[in-house]
Amino acid sequence: MECSMLRFKFNQLELRGKYYVPLPKMTRVQTEVIGARLRVLGFKVSGEEKLKADMGSATITLEGRGLCWSNRDLTDILAPSVPHILTMGEEATSLRRICAEYFQVKREGARAILRLVPRLESSTIWADLRATDSCALTPDEHAVYSFLLSHSAVSSEILTDFPIEGCKLRLVGKKLYYSGGVRGAEAAAALREIGVKNPRNSYLPKESILSLSAFRVSKKALISVMRGLGEWCFLTPKSAPRKL
Secondary structure, three states: OOOOOOOOOOOOEEEOOEEEEEOOEOOHHHHHHHHHHHHHOOOEEEOOOEEEEEEOOEEEEEEOOOEEEEOOOOHHHHHHHHHHHHOOOOEEEOHHHHHHHHEEEEEEOOEEEEEEOOOOOOHHHHHHHHHOOOOOOOHHHHHHHHHHHHOEEEOOOEEEOOOOOOOEEEEEOOEEEEEEOOOHHHHHHHEOOOOOOOOOOEEOOOOOEEEEEEEOOOHHHHHHHHOOOHHHEOEEEOOOOOOO
């Protein structure tokens, strides 16, 4: 599977008085660039790969894995740094490390448990997103997870906004969804991402865990996907692991 290079777009979500900005998966140097920007603005900054910044009542947390959140609007704070970090070089690292940024696989005999690691599409934020008919799945996450779903036989339930045979109704806030067994390829085709809404949409589980009865991914195809994440991931694979 060949992915086209993905372009970064600045998006900010406000949920329950907090502001969230998905960022690229960055190198330490890129994280330091944003830290320097925060210091120029008067913030007291601590940490390295995960930065904490404070100025008066304003607090900001920045994670190199690609997420920043605050109790203040982040547009004017972060946006000026984006063009600079997008011109910076990638860091060559192991495919295993890059995969760990997105998912982990645990084998249980013929079955596999796929634990996903999205920036925002999990935990309590997941419920807020579904209740407001929003989505925070970033383009790189969409590329990786739709690839994994399309190569899997999913035996756990998937949430959709369209009815499927044998599904159960699920109300999140005042928004109605359906929960049931969806083929991996169908879930992949309908998987929603930030800023886009399909005629039929599927969503990752709240717990970010998928039970799979079959999981077959070639290393070559996975490397191709990871090398096509463009401006959303500045980690690039230098070699394949012996085993996923």
